[in-house]
Structure formats: structure tokens, C-alpha cells
Amino acid sequence: MKAILALVLFPGCCFPLQADGGFYLNDASRVLIYGDDPARPQLDAAFLETYIATRFPDKEVEIISLQRDAAPEPGILAVKPAVLVLLGGNNPTYSESNELTSKLKAAMPSLRVTMMPFLAPQFRAPADASLDLLVSWNAPAVVSVVEIDAAAKRVVRSENTTVRELESDLVVAWSQDDRSLPLPAGAAPAGGVTRMARMAKINIETLQVRGLGSGQYRLSIDGWSMGEFWRESFENGIDLTLLPTPMLKQADRVRALMLEREEPKRGEWRHAVIPQTHDYEIAPVKR
Numbered sequence: 001m002k003a004i005l006a007l008v009l010f011p012g013c014c015f016p017l018q019a020d021g022g023f024y025l026n027d028a029s030r031v032l033i034y035g036d037d038p039a040r041p042q043l044d045a046a047f048l049e050t051y052i053a054t055r056f057p058d059k060e061v062e063i064i065s066l067q068r069d070a071a072p073e074p075g076i077l078a079v080k081p082a083v084l085v086l087l088g089g090n091n092p093t094y095s096e097s098n099e100l101t102s103k104l105k106a107a108m109p110s111l112r113v114t115m116m117p118f119l120a121p122q123f124r125a126p127a128d129a130s131l132d133l134l135v136s137w138n139a140p141a142v143v144s145v146v147e148i149d150a151a152a153k154r155v156v157r158s159e160n161t162t163v164r165e166l167e168s169d170l171v172v173a174w175s176q177d178d179r180s181l182p183l184p185a186g187a188a189p190a191g192g193v194t195r196m197a198r199m200a201k202i203n204i205e206t207l208q209v210r211g212l213g214s215g216q217y218r219l220s221i222d223g224w225s226m227g228e229f230w231r232e233s234f235e236n237g238i239d240l241t242l243l244p245t246p247m248l249k250q251a252d253r254v255r256a257l258m259l260e261r262e263e264p265k266r267g268e269w270r271h272a273v274i275p276q277t278h279d280y281e282i283a284p285v286k287r
Contacts, residue, residue, distance in 0.1 A: 024112070024137035025052065025061055028082035034075075035068040035087035042087050042116070043133065044126035046258045051134055051202065053258065054181035054251050055143070057273045072100060077107055085133070088117040128198070135201055143182045143205035143241070148172070150282075151211025172209065172282040178275040181251040182241045205247070208237040209282060216285040221278050222246050228285050246278060 025031065033043055045063050052061045066075055068087075076084065084104065086097055101113045114133070147157035153168040162177040183203045207219075212231045219226040219238070226243045241248070254273045 022138060023140055025083060028061060028112075030062045030064065030079065030081045031083045031085065032076060032079050032081035033063065033065045033085045033087065034072065036065045037067060038065070041065075041126045042124075042129055043085065044130045046255070047127050047130040048134070049258045050251075050255045051139065051183055053254055053273045054183060055140060057180060057275060073103060073107075076104060080108070082110070082112065084111060084113045086113055086115045088115070131198055131202070139202045141200075141202045141204045143180050143203060143247075144176070144178050145204065145206050146176065147208040147210075148174070149211050150209055156210075168211075170284065172212070173280060175277055175279050177277050178247065181247050181254065181273065181275060182245075184248060184251040184255045199241070203241050205240040206237045207234075207240055207280075209234040212282070213284070217282045218285050220281045220283070223279070234282070246276070250276070 031048075033045060036042055043065075045065055049061075049063050052059065052063075064079055064081070066079070069075055084101075086101065088097065097115050101115070104113070105111050114136075116129070116133070142160045144161040145157060145159040146155070146161060146163060148154070148163070148166065148168075149156050150168045150172045153166065155163045155166060155174075160179050164175045164177065166172075166174040182205050183199065212234055214231055216228050216230055217234065218228050224246065226240075226245065229238060250272065257268050257272060
């Protein structure tokens, strides 16, 4: 479905939302952030790139940043973006930004624009602003959600992943083909409990296993221990984004590549981001 531009007013800013509720960048190949200052950036381009790469491994979206210029139109038109993130300078009014948007859309009718006010870094960290931008773009939150009934030996739910070869005897084991990776902790805004709550909006990776006997169990992924958990923890659901999983280590590598400024190194993410099959095992802890 073709995206329809709609400006929805939020406190202090305007964001466009996609009419069908899908991710705003689904059909975008190039995003231009215009008006950012490299010395004091308002948005974290590497954060945005890492999210897109880890959540959509088969999709390549180029994110370009341009500093504000006295004559913005030529520079923006030269990039030919599908989506323009128009950052407010120190003083530009909404009407001035709207006038620029109208001129650009006259030349590029399919252009979609997100307008954001000036956000001084001391009041709003670039990663925080980027997280809010992704949420406003309806960024998918689920990395993977798996629910298993060990007693019934069946997969109750598998979202954004495929669970295969489930075994459930003394040890519960299966293989899992994920379609995306979690956002690494290093990409997240800082801030303790607040950070975790904010990241949870777009970084859901949970494992829930019911029907285990009483006691403690060791969770292993690809032969590596993720820790020991009581049965009740599995029943309530374990947040895998808080564990040193192989998926998180892979995402850390993607993040590191996104931070590289050299194109040959940055290009390696295409290989590094491909999700892998992982083998899970839940075994009773013997005392």
C-alpha cells in the first residue's frame, strides 16, 4: 500500500504516520537527515542504521546526514531521498519548514517528510531522539517471541521466528530460525531502568516455557550457558535481551560496523547481520 503523508501533532513536534500502521520505512531505500550538526548531533544515525539492519536483515536503507545550508533545496534534491527528516535549526518556524517541504514535494511528489524541532543535546540525547523517531515510525518491536508447553510437547507461539525439532523429555531442546536480531545494549540510550523501559518499546525478545517440573533449570544457547532459572521464571517469561546471547553478540558486531566511517568496513554488515539458526536447551540443575 502506498504510504500517505499525515502530520500528527505531538507535544513539541510533528511526526508522519503510515496509514496502514506498518513501518514507515518499509518502501524507503534512502533517508536524509537534514539540518544536523556533526559536532552536536540531534539524531544518532548509527542507532537508526543498527535498528534497521538488525530488524530487517534483507533490507538496505541508506541514511545520509547533511548540515543546514542557506540554500537547502539543491543539496536535498541532489540526494533524492525517499524520506526526509527535517530537523529544526535554532529559529526556523513551522511555516518556513512547511514552505520548504512544499517546494521539495513539488519536485519529488513521492517524498515523505518528518519534521522535528530543534533538540539541544543537553536536553535530549541523540539516541533518545532516535528512539522516539523510530517509535513514531511504527518500528516493529518484536525480535522473537517463543512460548512452549513442555508438558504437551508443543510450540504454543512463535513470532518472527521458526521453532523446529522440539524435544521435551528430561531435557527440553529445539532449534530456532530467527528472522532478526536484538538491538545491542551499546546502541541504547543511557539511563538505567528508564533506558530498559524505553528500549522495550522496540526490542522484545522473550522465551516462555510452561509445564516444567519444580526446581532450577540451566538455559543454554548453542552450548553456551545463559544462566540458571527457577521454573517460575520460565513460566513468567525470560527477557533474552538481558542475557549474553549469541544473537546479542552478533548484533554487537553489526553495531561496531555501523560506527565505522570507512565504507569498506561498513559494508561488512550485509554479511554480519544475517540471522543464524540457534540450538536451545533447558536442562535440570543437579545439586
